[in-house]
Amino acid sequence: MSDRSERTSRVSRASVRQHQELRQARYQSKASREILAALGRSAADPGDVLDTVVDEATRLCGAQAAQLFLLKGDMFRLSRVAGETPQEYRDYLEDHPIARNRSSTVGRSAEDRHTHQIRDVLEDPDYGRHDLQRLAGFRTLLSTPMILEDEVVGVLSMWRTDVKPFDDRERELLEEFAVEGAIVLRHVDLMRSLESRGAELASKVAQLEALRAVGEAVGSSLDLDEVLDRIVTNAVRLTETDGGSIMEYDESSDSFHVRAAFGSSPDLLKQLRAITIRRESTLVGRTALENQPLELCDLAEAELDPHLDILFRDGWRSVLAVPMLRGDKIVGVLVIRRRSTGTFPPEMRELLQTFATQSALAIVNARLFRELETKTKELEVASRHKSEFLASMSHELRTPLNAVIGFSEVLLDRLFGEINERQAEYLRDIWNSGRHLLDLLNDILDLSKVEAGQMLIEPSRFEVGSVLDWAMAMLRERATLHAITITVQVAADVGVIEADERKFKQVVLNLVSNAVKFTPDGGSVSITACREGTALDVTVTDTGIGVPPEDQERIFESFQQGGRGASKEEGTGLGLTLSRRIVTLMGGRMWLKSTPEVGSTFGFSIPGLPELGHEVASSRHGDLPVVVLVDDDRVSLDLICAYLDGSPIQALRAGDGVEGLELIRKVLPAAVVLDIKLPRLDGWHVLAELKADPVTVEIPVVIASVVDDQSQGMALGADVYLRKPVSRDQLLDALRSVGAL
């Protein structure tokens, strides 16, 4: 029985102990749960959790008091307390924190990084904080380190005022609380760094926003004062100061003046504007000279220059001046001020330097812009003067030329009596010089029109071969005089082009006339036209004196005849310049290939040929009899050309009476096909002129017109009178009847 009862009591003792342990474990886990739950809520205040930690430690470990010490610098300072801790002790600890050494359990546990217990502090010879013991009266001490990322960050400590060591379970419990406390501390740490990062980020964002606004203002075409206002406003707001100003440097007076301000009363501004801030012996000046931010943290203590004096009187107490430089040049100084005393932190200086750079940029940009604007206006005025001058000069000079050319013509034509051969020769010289001057004036006017963008391109469709033949015809007389042969070769796939005919003629005539001019007697000039895709390539090759390589680009410049014997031959010196400009205007280009003493090839390429397969086949057959067609209606001309296609005839075209007459006199064709209603000079007069001139009287004339006046036509000497519309057979018959076919 006793055995049984003994066993029973043993069992029951064990069961009681087990029961107690279980309860302890429950407490413990409940405490942990509470701590962790508090941790979960701790977003608001993690300090609550630490309070929970020390509270639970005191309660669960049967201690009189528990403390949390945190390492600050190299000392442990009291952070949290629970249980019975006298106020005196707490106050005393403030001034006498615990060192990290062996004089306390706190120091020992931190040094050894594990838990330390002193059974009775009064009996520990190494214990050194009897000052604390006297205030709190503890005897048994237990401390355990809180370790975060391998670093001791704090110590959790508890005491009993009687000598009763903490057992292993209590020790383990404290260690667990230390771990939990460490977690909380890490959390707090994270929170704190997050918060500061957040604040840093927010301030960075604000800075970036401000800088963006400033950058935008600098980049925009805003008025400079507005840009600087924005800069100084943003600078003051961002640095949370009270006011600021931008002082612009004026080189001519070697001083600074207020350009923009923020947080400044009208009265202050008025005063600041009234003074001259010299570069010497002022804060603003020194900042610029030394190229570094300078600050005065208490104006009451500082030596005041006139500028600072005004600020001080207006109630300002601290000032930071930041230089605004562009390269090495002083542009100005940004001044930020506060109504309170105090220094300006380095980050603020850095930020303000960015603002200062932006301000400098804005000011420099504005100055450049202003300069550019002035220059542009001056140039515009100059260019307008030039155009007006050219236009009026051209008119003023042409008017007297009209008389020079006209009266010499009157005399040369012996309108009012006979003249002798010498007189006629001199009159021809006068007439030639007048014409030359007129050409020069026309070229100058054309060039100035091209330069002013006033030369318009008027495209039409015309046959390339006809124009080349026309150019050849215009120069035949001169070429024959110098025994120069001119040939024209047009590729079979080059027919009609869409381009400005008048200007095309001008360019071709210029090149061919140059070639004839610079080719020695007995030489040759060949004109070719070929296709390059839908572009037309025209070349004029001579056997002339050539152009040295060094002059080949210069020759296209005004008044350059590039050592091509300019003294012998006269020209305006503007022809090639003008031709190249016209070709460029037509969307093409002009070039030169030349070998001195061998010859030159001037070429140009212009767009406007139809796609292959769409073009009108060329009707040219080398050196055939020429028929001049005079008609202002392009469709009629095209039709007649089409009729003549395949016949052994070269057709040359003229668009009005004057041009027709000129062409006929030059080429002396085998026949003329003449319209009556013509611009400038009508068909009747062309006919009359032809028949009145012994040189042209024999040239047969076929009239093709809607005008029905055969009797007048025949009376004036026309050979055939056709009424439009004219059929192909009618035309061919007519040309046959006059012997042109």
Place this chain on the structure above:
Amino acid sequence: MTPRRILVVEDNPLNLKLVRDVLQFAGYDVVEAHSGEEGLRVAEEDPPDLVLMDLQLPGIDGTETLRRLRQGSLGRNVPVVAVTAFAMAEDRERASLAGFDGYIEKPISVRALPGQVDAFMSGRGQ
């Protein structure tokens, strides 16, 4: 048949003389005017058969003179021809838009002028 009268309005005395002499030689009766105002007065007193008018005149210019001529006694029946120093297409167009019956380019050709003038006179109604 009395010779046909041509009114020449031209401010440059030499050019005026040239045109006058050439036209007189060709058998025309030439009346001179050195400005638009004078041209208007002469045309009012003794209406010509044709007017040759410089475009750039002192005082009222050629275009304005033409407008007043048309409103006055000259009416629409007498051809008025512009004499212009500008050989550009836009100037020709401007002249024709302004209501001139035609134009003669400067420098005038002594040989072509009588024919040109004759064409403008007989060309009416064609």
